[in-house]
Amino acid sequence: MTDPLKLSMRGLVKRFGGVVALDSVDFELRRGEVMALVGDNGAGKSTLIKTLAGAHMPDEGVMEIDGAPVRFTSPQDAWNRGVATIFQELALAGKMTIADNIFLGREIVRKVAGIPFLDRREMHRRSKELLERLDVVVPDIHTWVEYLSGGQRQGVAIARALNIDAEVIVMDEPTAALAVAEVRKVLEFIKALRRQGKSVVLISHNVQDVMEVSDRITVLRRGRRIGLLETANTTPEEVVGYITGAALAQKQQLEQA
Numbered sequence: 001m002t003d004p005l006k007l008s009m010r011g012l013v014k015r016f017g018g019v020v021a022l023d024s025v026d027f028e029l030r031r032g033e034v035m036a037l038v039g040d041n042g043a044g045k046s047t048l049i050k051t052l053a054g055a056h057m058p059d060e061g062v063m064e065i066d067g068a069p070v071r072f073t074s075p076q077d078a079w080n081r082g083v084a085t086i087f088q089e090l091a092l093a094g095k096m097t098i099a100d101n102i103f104l105g106r107e108i109v110r111k112v113a114g115i116p117f118l119d120r121r122e123m124h125r126r127s128k129e130l131l132e133r134l135d136v137v138v139p140d141i142h143t144w145v146e147y148l149s150g151g152q153r154q155g156v157a158i159a160r161a162l163n164i165d166a167e168v169i170v171m172d173e174p175t176a177a178l179a180v181a182e183v184r185k186v187l188e189f190i191k192a193l194r195r196q197g198k199s200v201v202l203i204s205h206n207v208q209d210v211m212e213v214s215d216r217i218t219v220l221r222r223g224r225r226i227g228l229l230e231t232a233n234t235t236p237e238e239v240v241g242y243i244t245g246a247a248l249a250q251k252q253q254l255e256q257a
């Protein structure tokens with residue numbers, strides 16, 4: 001039996017002046033699945049995830065979470081509905097500790113004799129717990145983020161998403177610019193998220209990574225969804241064929257024959 005839909009978008013249209021970045025795109029994400037989002041440059045991937053993140057408002061189309069219609073008018077709306085997007089820049093503060101980053105903007109404040117103060121001990125305890133859930137190994141919770149490796153930083157960014165109880169985690173090219181060992185770590189974090197029943201959208205140009213961690217693959221090309229593939233029933237060559245448009249051209253030829 002397939003898992004129920006966590007999130008769906010239907011007939012999504014986004015125009016920038018004369019450019020149609022998304023041309024009636026359907027997108028869906030099941031509970032506990034990793035959905036890869038792939039496509040050539042300019043295919044519409046960033047526009048789609050910015051819409052998911054509440055940074056863009058679509059011109060047309062509907063979005064549902066757990067079967068209920070939603071409309072994001074700001075990134076805050078998306079966070080409040082449990083959709084956390086981790087952009088490539090990660091939005092971490094280098095000169096702050098791991099725990100402070102995980103709790104950035106959501107600090108735990110306790111009052112003693114009516115005076116509010118930051119409950120650092122609790123924030124550290126919870127940060128450790130969140131990192132352990134992901135198998136993220138860091139030197140010390142008090143380390144500044146700027147001293148961490150690229151993979152560890154991704155781990156901190158994901159832990160921050162878990163800290164707001166995000167159910168949908170969108171990751172924009174999380175393995176780009178990472179060394180091989182670091183890529184492995186990030187792929188393991190993604191698998192850990194799936195084991196916890198989270199839904200993940202993974203944008204990636206790396207077909208090997210996509211084949212390793214995704215359950216399904218959405219392929220965009222020139223603003224349209226041209227493929228929705230089951231990873232287990234697809235070869236890397238087929239995925240590349242969809243990305244480059246070769247698969248589409250072949251299909252059109254067969255239809256015309």
Ligand SMILES: Nc1ncnc2c1ncn2[C@@H]1O[C@H](COP(=O)(O)OP(=O)(O)OP(=O)(O)O)[C@@H](O)[C@H]1O
Pocket residue numbers: 016019020021039040041042043044045046047048
């Ligand atoms: N803010 C914007 N203003 C004008 N045009 C835009 C804007 N954002 C995206 N576009 C256009 O929309 C189309 C889709 O772009 P988008 O960035 O979503 O593609 P992408 O698949 O993420 O590409 P890449 O892999 O190169 O990042 C492109 O033609 C792009 O030039």
